[in-house]
Amino acid sequence: MKKIVVLGLVGATLAGVVRADKMDEMWGESTVKLRAENAERGELFDEGNYAMFIHWGLYSQLANKVDGKTYYGIGEWIMDPKMAGIPAEEYKKLAGTFNPTDFNAKAIVQLAKDAGMKYIVITAKHHEGFAMYHSKACKFNIVEATPWKIDPMKELSAACREAGLGFGFYYSHSQDWTFPGGRKGPTVDENGKPATFDDYFYKKCLPQVEELCTEYGPIELIWFDTPGGMEKSYVQQLVDVVRKNQPRALVSGRAGHNLGDYQTLGDMEVPHHNVEGMWESVDTTNDSWAYAWYDQNWKTPKEILRRLIACVGRGGTYMLNVGPNQDGLVPPRAARALREAGDWIHRYPQVVYGTEASPWQHALPWGDVTVKGTHLFLSVFDWPASGKLYLPGLKTGIESAQLLDGESSAPIRHSVVEGWTVFELPPRSPEKMVSVVEVKLAGTPDVDPTFGVDPTLGTAILAEFAAVEGAEIFRDRWMEKFGEWVLVNPVGHWTPGGKAVLEVDVPFAGDYGTSLTYAGEGRLVWGIDVVGGEHIQNQQNASHNYQEFPIGWINFPAPGKYRLAISCLEGAIETAKLKSIRISPLN
Template sequence: MNRLLLILGIAFLLFSCSSKSDKTEPKDEATIKQDQKMEWWREARFGMFIHWGLYADPAGEWKGEKIPGISEWIMARAEIPVAEYEKLAENFNPGKYDAEAWVKLARFAGMKYIVITSKHHDGFAMFHSKASKYNIVDATPFDRDPLKELADECKKQGIRLGFYYSQAQDWHEPGGTYYNIEQGKPHWDPDLKREPLMNYINNKAVPQVKEILENYGGLDILWWDTPRGMTEEAAQALQNVVDDYPDLITNNRLYKGWKGDFSTPEQHVPPSGLDYDWEVCMTMNTSWGYKWYDQEWKSAKDIIHMLTDIASKGGNLLLNVGPTAEGEIPKASVDRLKEVGVWMQKNGESIYGTSASPFFKLPWGKCTTKEVKGHTQLYLHVFDWPKNGILKVPGLKTRISDVYLLSNPNQHFAWRFVDGDLQIHAPSVTFDEINTVVVLKTKSKIEITSNKPTEKEGSILLPADFADIYNPGYGEHALLSGSGTKSVIHNWVDARTRLEWMFSIAESGVFRVEGLVRTSGTAKIKVKCDDKELDAEISATGDRFETVNFGKIELTNPGDQLLSLLPDRDNWNNVELMYIELIKE
């Protein structure tokens, strides 16, 4: 991964746009090989996750009852006996399955790879397996291997392919693990006579992993999941199979502590980039598998902003679809992917093969970078174009050769440097309502004076527009309006929404935490920072913004900090917030 280089700190931090290859120390042979293996994956940035299995048939409902949680866990959540769940296979016949259409949709959306569930925790294989008759060819009337058809289409259409395989949890097998095995709980089905884990590993998991690696034209990715109850012996047996495929990319979920080739933040975007390859896996609604009554969809705008945010931090997005039991990707997913695809067709250059942003915070959006002929090219992703028509790029020092609109390269912008900031003038441009991408071509090495909040005269100011707002995938979202000292986070009504700020301190100390807020009722909130926590209550302020004292917190580790505000889910109201301030005692 291309990383930011910290070259000056305390009051101001200067960042360089240099890639890892610019470092003076030579790479060893292992690093060079790893870079070569990961090259296409790092270039891709965007992939499709597909959760499809028997669980698509009940689709979140069992015997007339809507089962809470993600639909692919229905066997465990509803505690369905093995023999009863097996009967779903008798009628599983996805006649509308069309591998060609699935791959075309992924390509249109701008996705470069697909990862599909070959076997999920319910133990049912979605491919033709000789290791277990519990598979879609032998146990259902469908009598086709959908993963073989998908593999053929991916090869034909130039899409990379990966298979998800649940290596530990297998609720169908006597030796497979299950979700609460590590707590010493019994399997919910008393008729399933337990066996040692290695019986399952040697007789089913290892043979099936060999099958999917040998029989589908050469996989690019093997995506492990949930090593609950896994042992090192079991993990090593599977790793021995993988070792025969040196170009195969694997994730970090085979066994706890084993890194694999990339890490997998799930259902959340890290507040900053990570020091290794990483991929966010994310649903479009609340469930991975198809759930007929789950209509809490992210918008295309949400998805484009998320993809941009992840790329600006140097990561990939693996966005999920959950096909129906008939084999169709839900229309809501299709519609959103097509909208994303329209944007990507115009702006994909600003996502593919890019590196992380050199800026700490851009109040109007995000930035991605790319090395072009020895110089860094900046892609400015503007979510909210300033109303005065002037886009301010804070702290940028470089020589610029051109500034233009990516979707229309003939549209050039005027620019000038004012008080250490670049100002781009675009008063008469038709902007993209979701994300306008401005290309900034440079002629020299980039230096940036960071605007990361630091202590000044005993105070650290964290304005609203410097916060990372983490809304849930569904429900009402907190919103940001304005910028600088006039920025406000409003519509913060969902207690699942948290706020986070990054800042830096030069030395340890005790700080009083205050916030300028407005709320019509009382609310409780938790402040977390530097492994410390404090609980606070916000009293009603009526129609005025008032300063609220959250309490004192001791920060003992100089350097970068992450402060989080987490609402009390049992006592929360609509809160508006303009800033947080840490005042040194």
């Protein structure tokens, strides 16, 4: 997908990069309002890099509490037998008391804009089957089944157009827990006759997608979810409806059968490697997608920025969810975190919008890198106490470097030590969350992506970057609570003599401390070899969850590149799972 300069996402003048809000002033309000709907297909997705997801439905009224009992996990699944197991007919009665009179479409859109997001995607129908808009295809909808009698999607689509944001719908196209024939739904109709998937698909699903594509103005995308065993012919019909009515809209990768326009990673998954092609990470501001009364585990503004820039730095888009409550209000702590992160984005739009993936292909010990042409933007999350910022592997010459501070900047000195670029920084960071160093290169970035052992901060390297022999890298994915996913890609399935080999670049000779993060059973003996150099090993305990344990000191006798071979030598090696190694300077 081409990277073009429109929408106020990125701009350049002879004086340099123009801030997005300044472009709004330059172009005028009427131009701002038209930008989203005049964008090319996929442009907001590919250039904006940041969006708001909204999970809101009847489940928001329950807020994870049923008959006085709290169910911990993702609230939009409250009907499921693994949660409260609410029968369909009982659940449908909730619509009679759903009256979100505090919902304000313009306020939510303004929150997204303040947060720096470029489009909004909201649940038009989740697995529960309740339409959050006025559907003619099924009366189980927010206008006909609730006392509120308002179509919030009409208001949101209008507010997004007014604000210059894109708008799109989430639609659960396979699962429908309340309509006969839908996956995991009733197996008989209201007359007691057997219901088939065709009944659901042609009576409800296909007509509703048609409604969403024809009655709400320009749409940025349709976000289908959980296709399960849905046959390709059904998915193709849905895609055809989108293409016919909304030729500018994207179709999510979760439509199924590779018929989507881009890849969606697993829930809450932020990748560590660069990912090719168009893709997105979907994440949420706390632990649940829908509103849960107890869930106050909010991501801080700094953590939001860390995950956003990680996605942009790996070449993708970050869509971050909020779950309005039963009254239609976004929880204030979530809103505050989004706005504080957004304040930073509005000061440094060039770091996020219209950028390319980091040529290092992974994060660095102090932060991450995004690229625009011959400009590198170093986002420094962990300010080095030494006053020196170490950048490994950069081969292209530097024309200038400056430390940004909102709209101002100050030049900083740099030098090259053993192939590392070293920037001289002031003792204090100009930003409390993330500071930015802009580096203007003499040409296209040329980088050796080998992991560098940072002489100030040390370096943690995930085992998924290793070359393995006699072992495997695999996906270890589990739920902390129901629906709260965690993913690790460890090295496991060890066999005798197995090893995971990582290459590192060391700027200074000497002794370094090592530690391993792993999970397993009983006591394990781990060995670390500097290939061609010394060998160390140590026994430590293991746990079912990943914990970090010290192994010992190793020596790098001179600056340069080394290969480290990690092995699980003794104990229950077949169940040991290595997540990462940390290499730390001892000075």
